[in-house]
Amino acid sequence: MTDYxxxxxxxxxxxxxxxWLTNAAQTCAFLMQEIDEINWAGFYLHVRPEMLTLGPFQGKPACNPIPFSKGVCGAAARTRQTQRVEDVHAVADHIACDAASRSELVVPIVIDDKVWGVLDLDSPRQARFSEQDRQGIERLVEIFITASDLSHPA
Structure with missing residues (x-):
């Protein structure tokens, strides 16, 4: 069990x-080092209307861009709600960047009522992310937000 x-x-x-850029890079590296059974950790930034653009990450090369209308990251940005998906292959519009990924946790980052971006975690293990993981990662995102000047993503 992870000690969040x-x-x-x-x-x-x-x-x-x-x-924010340094903090985002450090956060991704920290998560990859400290969280068991993840194969990708990264930020997607909201720099164009209704579109997420790849930001700092750790893992295999990633998909870019991601529209708000598609995939788990898009759903997190569109709904402004954390998405915890036990089996990404069961999501009709899942965007498969790494075929090894089986589960996903995406936390939206909302600043002054605007979506700044999302933090995306992937795992090669189905149902990797528990409710405790959701709460713990949301807390780590709060720390990132508090530590960073997010007045503009790029």
Whole structure:
């Protein structure tokens, strides 16, 4: 079981700048190092209308861009709700960047009532992400938001 309270303290200490790009890169590297059984961790940024653009990430090359109307990341941006998907192959409009990915957790980042982007985590294990993982990753996203100047994504 992942100790999200410990990870929160570690991420707070790691993010020692207000620069969102540095913090996003550090957050991705930290998540890949500390969270078991994930094969991709990254940010997609909302820099064009109704579209997510690839940002800092760790893992295999990724799909870009992703419209708000498609996939799990698009659903998180469109609904502004965290998406926890046990089997991505059961999602009709899933965008398969890495065929090894089986489950996904996507947390929207909303600043001043606008979607700034999303944090996307993929796992090669079906049903990898629990409710505890959702709450823990949402807390880590809050730490990223608090530490970073997100007045503009790019």
């Amino acid at each position: 309270a410990l990870l929160a303290r570690q991420l707070e200490a790691l993010l020692d700048t207000r620069d």
